[in-house]
Amino acid sequence: MPRTYAIRTFGCQMNEHDSSRAAGLLETIGYRPADSVETADLVLVNTCAVRENADNKLYGTLGHLRTLKAERGTTLVVGGCLAQKDGATVAEKAPWVDVVFGTHNLGSLPDLLLAADSATLPVVELVEQLESFPSALPAKRDVRHHAWVSISVGCNNSCSFCIVPSLRGPEVSRRVGDIVGEVQALVADDVVEVTLLGQNVNSYGRDLEVDGRAGRSLFADLLRALGSVPDLERVRFTSPHPRDFTLDVLDAMAETTNVCEHLHLPLQSGSDRLLKAMRRSYRAERYMDLVRRTRELMPEATLTTDIIVGFPGETDEDFAATMAVVEEARFEQAYTFKYSPRPGTDAAMMVDDFVDDAIVTTRYHALEALTRRHSLESHQRLIGSTQELLVQSPSKTDPTRLSGYTRGHHLVHLPADDRFAPGDLVTTEIREASTNYMIGSPAIDVRRTRAGRATEAALARGEGWQIRHLPPTDPAPESATRRRLPVLPG
Ligand code: SAH
Ligand code: SF4
Ligand code: F3S
Secondary structure, X not given: OOXXXXXXXXXXXXXXXXXXXXXXXXXXXXXXXXXXXXXXXXXXXXXXXXXXXXXXXXXHHHHXXXXXXXXXXXXXXXXXXXXXXXXXXXXXXXXXXXXXXXXXXXXXXXXXXXXXXOOOOOEEEOOOOOOOOHHHOOOOOOOOOEEEEXXXXXXXXXXXXXXXXXXXXXXXXXXXXXXXXXXXXXXXXXXXXXXXXXXXHHHOXXXXXXXXXXXXXOHHHHHHHHHOOOOOOEEEEEOOOOOOOOHXXXXXXXXXXXXXXXXXXXXXXXXXXXXXXXXXXXXXXXXXXXXXXXXHHOOOOEEXXXXXXXXXXXXXXXXXXXXXXXXXXXXXXXXXXXXXXXXXXXXXXXXXXXXXXXXXXXXXXXXXXXXXXXXXXXXXXXXXXXXXXXXXXXXXXXXXXXXXXXXXXXXXXXXOOOOXXXXXEEEEEEEEEOOOOEEEOOOOEEEOOHHHHHHHHHHHOOOOOOOOOOOOOOOOOOOOOOXXXXXXXX
């Protein structure tokens, strides 16, 4: 019987991407997906550290897993950003864990598991610099039709609230040709949609030398290059940074048919004073210029954002400025966060300016009410329109429905139909709208894809819509050697 694994992922899409690489690595050494965390032989927790409650979540999860380990001897692995931040502390607080590794050495996972077999203490390995670009590692996608593709890792900015650069390191870009090559290989393997990942996609490529020149963003070029990959239906990306956003990226979006009309443009605050303190070097007016320009060029485009409430020193006037920008921009969706002090960041030192929690909560609710109203209105405006959906999955709550996403990334449920499966493209008319999703008519038109046909065949075999099984591969030879000795805590 092959050993089985389960992965719990916290945090952003970078972590989702890393988890699919971790799954790929585990499968190359003979592991197979488990049906649940409870039945898995190995559980990997891929952690996030962007806000404080991530810590509580990790230690809560590890407490639960301790019981599981006592009952079933489960191998427990902790990876990702919080592991990079806390390292040996994780092993001290939860000594029942087998392996801890960070954000830069995902590729070491098979070696670390081998080392853990003969170790009595947790095997901890953290390195300061990226060992290999995650895309160089094998990947195991969740679904046939979609893949994450990292175009750069790390971040060269120093937003004063943000811990990410200290965990993911400086920005390193991949070459355009490598990315296009990976995307072509993914399309040959049934993928119809890719999401390009970078902490700041607008600075993508500045570190690369092209024709003897460096320092220029190559993101618009990359979008155009991906526009000519046959059978690639949809390209998404996250996140752009408003400071570095150049209009040629908007032009490339508008001109490249397979680039979806969705821009996730993190605002963080609408107050120029706070943007300065956050070291986000754009101002509200520049941000709104970008919003207006986007709406002019792509009237169908969906705009989404991230906003922090209660950054140190935030006054009623600062918050009113944020509300004013939000009112004008009318985001289709906004992810709102209460400011959370992160160790080692400049904002965490502004203790005297921390905003009273009750005030933050009141502001948070006011902002959330406004952004939810905008989400609802944007969905209501689409009633009666026809939309093409990339079918994602059976609905979680209703087996007679499937769910899919419009090009603008709106979630739509529509009646299931034996003409299509997850991975196919279907046209529907929007009939009903609520804040978080819309309801579509029975499919008006269906475009089958290779992913849809493969998923349909898997469903007919009773395998489910997620990719569960890869062809068996030989387990790694016992002689696999460790590149470096594990660091043992204590
Ligand atoms: N690279 C992306 C953001 C990555 S972090 C960008 O620059 O847009 C994702 C989001 O988490 C951020 O946009 C921010 O809104 C939020 N965030 C980051 N640090 C935070 C903190 N200390 N407290 C609250 N929210 C935070
Ligand atoms: Fe963090 Fe700013 Fe970099 Fe985004 S751009 S990851 S918020 S430092
Ligand atoms: Fe992402 Fe969280 Fe790390 S947001 S980069 S997983 S700290």
